[in-house]
Amino acid sequence: MNFELTEERQMLQDTLRRFLADRYDTKTRNEILESDAGLSADIWGQMAELGIIGAMFTEDQGGFGGTGFDLAVVFEELGRAGVVEPFLDTAILGGGLIAALGTDAQKALLDDVIGGTHHLAFAHGEPTSRYDLSQVQTTATANGDQIVLNGRKAVVINAEAAGTLIVSARESGGVGDEAGISLFLVSADADGLDLMGYPMLSGGRAAEVMLNDVSVPVSARLGAAGKAYPAIAERAAAASVALAAEALGAMETATRLTGEYLMTRKQFGRPIGTFQALQHRFSDLLIELEQVRSAVINAAGHLEREAQVRDLNIAAARNLIGRAGRLVAEDAIQMHGGIAMTQEYELAHIAKRIIMTDHRFGDTDYHLERFIALSAA
Amino acid sequence: MDLSYSPEDIAFRDEVRAFLDAKLSPEMSGKVRNGQELGKAAHDEWHTILNEQGWLAPNWPSEYGGCEWNAVQKHIFEMECAQANAPRIIPFGLTMLAPVLQKFGSDAQKAYYLPRILSGEDWWCQGYSEPGAGSDLASLKTKAVRDGDHYVVNGQKTWTTLGQYANWIFCLVRTDPDVKQQEGISFLLIDMDTPGIEVRPIILLDGTPEVNEIWFTDVRVPVENLVGEENKGWTYAKYLLTHERTNTAGVGYSQAGLSALKRMARAEVSNGRPLIENPHFAARLAQVEIELMAMATTNLRIVSMAAVGQAPGVEASMLKVKGTIIRQEINDLARRAAGPYAMPFASESVEGDNAPIGPDYAGPVAAQYFNNRKLSIFAGSNEIQRGIIAKVKLGAMG
Known part of the structure; x- marks a missing residue:
């Protein structure tokens, strides 16, 4: 039993977290959100250089990762910083399908994908x-x-x-x-x-x-x-691991922002975090967060297993995270009050990222049905 | 116990329906149904239609141009309008300020302002919340200092809904900083064209400029714009808030939302069948409908109490909490029903004259889901409402 990250993944996480903390602040992200392209080519190139795209491919495929835990580490950090760049689409889905099914000639494209010059x-x-x-x-x-x-x-x-x-x-x-x-x-x-x-x-x-x-x-x-169907289903499973981890990272940010706000916002002469009604709600968010972290580990840890076991664990994670994500996003906004309703405040974007993961590769209800069907299988 | 409307009530309902059939254009109701921005012109148009019918001010006494409806009739009117997707009546002048003026205003104020509210000449907005005074409204800091025949106002208001359309604002201001918070507040009427007022839009998380910050720098307000007595504004504010808290259940909105949701769920296909037949979705839909049926009757019970002159107390708070939970649940189900087509950020600026990106009902649902998080925050957050319920009910037991 060992729930520590390997040394390599720990380094990947540290590097990525530092980079995003330095280079992907709220101002930068809001500029990207407002831009016509909807993504930053500059950030994309720098992250490719850091090896973030390579981390989503195996060594055979020209990368240095590619497992469920590699995806989870990267996407938790992307979620934490509210990154909108399409790593899921270019790397995990597009790149992953070429890597899984491509001829050598087709796979030549992956060099440019991993290098950050081809979407x-x-x-x-x-x-x-x-x-x-x-x-x-x-x-x-x-x-x-x-x-x-x-x-x-x-x-x-x-x-x-x-x-x-x-x-x-x-x-x-x-x-x-x-x-x-x-x-x-x-x-x-x-x-x-x-x-x-x-x-x-x-x-x-x-x-x-x-x-x-x-x-x-x-x-x-x-x-x-x-x-092509089995490869599509496998990449959809990988995408679900990524989305689950992204939601986890975003929920961590939502919870952190809420905690900080509760202890700084004063009404009735004291920080609102001293009101027990809000303390208990905040505690519930922390409890849910631990469940979510474990659900992500379950999903990531079974990505390389046979389809039935893989998909059962993924359906479980996505269902749990769909429910917990809604709770965290809604309660974080509620405990902030009006300020969280404004576009420029970080939580607004983070809450949208959490909720909208529920619209890719199956929502909470879809994964509940999947879980029931796969449990019976 | 009789759950049905009287023949008179039914006749009134039919009259309202006939009016809505005749006067509410499909363009207007379509925009409301799809959650599109109406803009000032459309709101003004509907305001005028209601005023011409004499149905604009159900809550006003007849001497001021109200329509003397009883509580059941008011309820029927609100429900029919909501279900028909009529534009909401902008409440700031009609249902918030007007009752305060009628009770506490001078004769001159009543004679000047009330007709202008009915005619639509004035669009009012509400200057209550401040950056540091939200749930704790009495801690407000915007100050008004007497200088001859004027008050000089300095400070900042926020979350001012549709302030960009307003030519007047009613404000709570601090006129005495040296007494207990609630005892140093006054109620001022301020012309938005006065020098020193700046309106800054706040873009909400769904991209809409629905609310504003209003900044006051040495704004000179004639003393005759004071409502009632100086330093008694908190009393008037509380009176206004009790009016704001009627119809807090939003039952009509929920019923309209549920109808729209069912239409979506019949059109969407899941596993080769209509989504509405999907057992999990159907169960969730049924649960919210069951809640709404009970809420509608709770609402009617309170309407009946009001009809015999009993003012709602904590019941208004209860209706607000439960009513907003139901509305938000319907918004959540609508977002899910839209599936992947909930992801596009649909707006007129994006789509232009093109066809909608996905099904026309899918475009606004996610934005509405996020926008309606406000329901449990504004007009006394649900936490404040729960506090009121506990204080009143436990207070009676202690």
Whole structure:
């Protein structure tokens, strides 16, 4: 039994925490949130240089990490600082899929990804698929040595910054079948590819991605035809570990800000943290935080296990964190009062990050259903 | 015990419905339903429509242009308006300041200000909270010093809702710093065009400029703008707050929100079936509806008490706490129902003339969820309300 971080991960955590404390303060983040790009290329480059992107790939893949615990360490820090840059999308989803399924030629792209000069986006969800990973209506049709893609992808995060999109499309089977789904590397400048971009409530940008007769060579297919689903499910699991850890870090910040506020804000002649009603609520947040930390450890520690065990632990973590996250975000705002309702105060952004993690790769209810189904399996 | 409305009540309800059918445009109700910003022009338009009908001021005595409705009729009107997604009536002049003027104002003040409130000529805002005086309102520091025929006002107010549209503000100011806090406060009416007033917008976490900071630097206010007596402002403020705390349950808003939520849940598909048939979602939806059904009856019980002249006491606090919990739960369910399409930051500036990013109902739900965190914070936070309930009820037992 050992719950200490390895020396390498401890160093990674220390480095990242120091960097973000120095370089990602509220003012900087608010400037990024207001910017047209919705991300800082400068910060991205510096973090790539620090090895943050590399930490999300294994040594075989050209990185120096890549396990569940590596993801958890990085994303807890990203969450703590309220980072909006698309590490999940470029590294874990896009990069991870190329690393898992790519040919050597395709994997050559990873050097630039890890180096911070090439962004990726995973164009998978569709307007009516909600959180169901196997609902793919976008079609891939062979036409000589080309494959033609048609369909619409919904809320594709980082699509505008991406040099390459990883697009899922169906080559066979019905709309909800796991079999028959393929992945394709589509260059951002491909003919027939249209993006309608927009900012997101909790920062960053996404786009609706329209594919109208987008033609790609057969060599753009990632992995075997119609067999991409297991890799998609594995990366969705990795994304859930990252989101869970991000929520943990953000909840730690929310709790810290609340505690500091309770001890400095005075009403009725004394710090409001001396009122027992608020003390008890604050204590509840700390208790929940410990549960969340353990749930993240459970999820991260099972990421490399077989799908059923992996997904059971991940569903448990996401459900618990969805509930605890809502409590922490709402109570932190409530205990602050009006000040936390203002856009410029740090907690407003942090609370949005916590709540909006509940809208990626399954919400609290989705993961409850998953847990029940997987428990019975 | 009779849970149904009388035939007269039903006739009144039908009259209200016919009015809303005829006068509330689909554009306006659509904007309200989708949680879009209305802006001053639309609020003014609705204000005028109600005034022409004579239904703008249900709580005013008829001598000032009120409509003499009984408590049940007022309730029916509020519910029907909320369910029809009529714009909310901006309360600062009509339901906050007016009762204070009617009870404590001079004849000249009543004659000047009340008609201007009805006509919409004046848009009032509320100058109560300060950066250091929130829940502890009596600790306010904005000071007014008498100088001949004027008070000179210096200080800062905050969380001033829609202050950007207002041409008048009613303020609590400190006129005597040397006595017990509550005994040195006065109630002043201030023209927003007076030199020395600066309005600074506060952008809320959903991106809206709904509230403001109001700064006062040597603002000269004629002494005739004092309401009642100097240093008695706290009494008037408390009187105003009791009016602010009527209809705190927001039952009509919750019912409109629940209807919208059910429409969403029928349109969204989860596992190949409508979300409303998903057992977990359906259970959560049912729970909040069960709470709301009971709350509606609690609300009616208090309306009935008021109808026979019993003023609500701690019940107003109870309704506020429970009512806001229910409204916020509906907002949370709506956010979940929208799924991934809750993530885009939808606004007119983003979408322009384009079609909405996802389903039209999905755009505003996450922003509304965050914006309505205010419900449990403003108008006496739920913690303050719980304190009032405990103080009154335990105080009676000790």
